[in-house]
Amino acid sequence: MGSKKLGMWLFIVSDTLTFSALLITYSYSRLTNPDWPKPFPMNPAIIFSTAMTVVLLASSLTMVMAVMAAQRNNRKSTVLWMIATMAGGLTFMGLHLREWFHLFEEGATITHNPWGTPQFGAVFFGITGMHMTHVLIGVIYLGIVATGYGRGKFSAEDVEVNGLYWHFVDLVWMFVFPLIYLMSVKY
């Protein structure tokens, strides 16, 4: 195994612990506050967040295709699949920002919200903001590796390492979506 791949795996483990700390703390807050806000109705919040989940999962599949194309040494196909992955990441961010602005319009901020339990804003914007930052970094990382790989400066291993990061971002969302959104559904 190459040092780049091992380094990425070790980074992923350390980042897993960061998100674990945030989500464990959130879970504790959620369970110990019976009046935790439930501001997410089916339309638009749950429909949007479910669509975001499917888009992020689809971008993971396109990344798998990019890695497979890179292993076949098909540079054009690799770059196209990576562009598709970036498009998925940007779509996810666009939908997420729309969801954020919707909450801003309802009066929710990081320190205050109209539904009580002020921790809600800090938890929601803190965890989803942390995740969105990872998505943004992932899109930039994809752009750099796709450009470099297309020009022959990067190897198939670089694409695979890039893929590990992208799948990790997807994996984290698999916990954020049910814990943050589905645990606060407005019936």
Next chain:
Amino acid sequence: MNTHAHAEHAHAGASQGTNVAIWIGLVAITGLEVFLAYEALQPTLMLTILVGLSLVKAAMIMSYFMHLKFEKFSLVLLLVPAMIFCICMMMIFFFPEAFRLLQMRPR
């Protein structure tokens, strides 16, 4: 990378069909989670079920999309036990401290 190593590398990992099947499975579990969110379950039970389903999804992503299933087992031994140990330590030590802080809150 030489030709032999490249060919060996190219065979690592699941087939395209398997990856698509995994993706369909992940979307299906997501659908199940959304369905469960509208069942009036106790928060603790709901959290346990959702975390359980998320762990299944995480295992599918790590095994197939991140190729961990096809890597040397020594990598799994290096990463997974250490990660689980650290998360267990968090769960053990966060909660007593959190309860202690809760008792210290102003009445």
